[in-house]
């Protein structure tokens with residue numbers, strides 16, 4: 001059979017265990033999945049005897065040939081030879097790649113599992129056609145995996161492949177826990193600018209489905225369409241002046257559209273957050289029950305996840321809501337409050353980073369450092385993690401934004417904000433913000449409203465929320481009636497409101513204070 005250029009987009013890996021295949025026939029399931037659009041198949045069967053492997057392999061090969069799709073066998077070169085199929089997939093503990101190549105010849109497709117940069121580069125040098133990079137997310141389908149590397153670890157491997165000139169000769173798929181809710185984020189967040197993933201490998205999301213054909217076809221259409229959170233403006237402003245010039249229109253849009261800010265926030269700041277949302281023209285809802293997020297995510301607003309008083313139930317609720325907003329396409333602001341303080345919070349950060357796409361991560365220096373350190377860092381501890389100088393803070397914020405492919409805002413005397421390409425330092429704000437509770441938390445709410453009306457340039461939206469808030473604080477702090485933190489709080493709410501009113505009325509004097 002002559003094959004077209006191998007298309008790795010939707011790579012189905014079979015499983016014959018009752019937990020996944022149930023009592024369905026493997027050939028029937030595969031046939032349906034191929035009709036749904038699977039582009040390459042791996043027969044992975046850890047239980048059957050050699051004779052059964054060969055006979056099932058032959059039946060599968062007949063089906064894949066009909067569809068012009070390659071069939072690979074997991075682990076077993078002998079079975080691949082007996083079946084006469086297109087290749088094998090080998091793990092790190094299986095036959096070595098040079099041996100497999102010698103036996104199967106130069107035209108065979110040989111893929112190798114890689115969990116680290118070393119494993120990946122070795123397989124590339126040894127002539128792998130593609131790498132199965134994983135484990136993306138923890139998965140019940142294979143529990144003896146080595147490392148959960150997430151999108152961050154995957155991107156590091158892709159970057160190393162690119163730097164070593166393997167971009168065009170060796171293909172890549174990601175594997176582990178990929179399904180319809182994670183697939184777009186995996187492709188989007190893992191992508192290195194010069195080496196995106198070529199596809200995703202999937203077991204249970206197709207093999208365990210009652211309708212493998214439609215499971216495959218909807219996965220394929222998710223692969224082929226950009227995720228809702230990927231909306232980007234090709235003409236993003238790059239200078240301070242051009243960014244500032246767009247801020248009034250965003251503030252005005254909030255007052256016109258009164259977007260929803262759905263806050264899953266801590267007990268301390270709920271009232272304050274709601275008042276801030278109202279003052280800048282938004283519509284707040286405090287809803288910590290994840291089951292409500294399905295409905296709320298369709299109202300055109302955004303979600304704030306603030307883990308200031310996290311509990312096990314709370315974390316499950318955050319994850320449920322995060323998935324709902326990702327699915328509906330609504331923006332999400334994550335505030336990892338006290339992230340480094342306890343093991344529970346560090347773990348919650350890890351869980352949330354794996355659970356969905358976070359458009360904006362906002363926190364103080366310690367929190368941002370913790371978020372940066374919360375996932376596998378393949379090249380050891382990055383310099384950013386021990387940041388002390390201003391330059392290092394800016395670099396940490398940028399590196400995290402690159403890794404997560406989102407917006408990162410680190411608040412402090414100087415704030416740093418980055419989308420990975422543009423990084424700005426902001427000097428606004430007032431010392432009194434550090435003397436009241438929840439001043440950082442409510443900033444998350446302010447930013448969520450700007451994002452709800454302006455997602456074309458998320459950095460601009462976050463910057464708008466930041467400047468609106470910090471300049472309101474500056475104006476409030478020097479008011480005659482403000483004599484300390486207590487009187488500062490209502491004055492801050494007043495000035496948030498006054499800036500919104502002034503901006504809608506065309507008075508932009510306040511914005512001249514931006515620095």
Ligand code: 3NM
Pocket residue numbers: 013113132133134135136139140141142145175176177178201202203204205
């Ligand atoms: N290999 P599901 S994870 C076969 O990390 C396999 O190398 C993995 O199954 C690796 O799509 C995995 O059901 C199972 O999560 C993936």
Ligand code: MG
Pocket residue numbers: 074075089090091092094
């Ligand atoms: Mg193996």
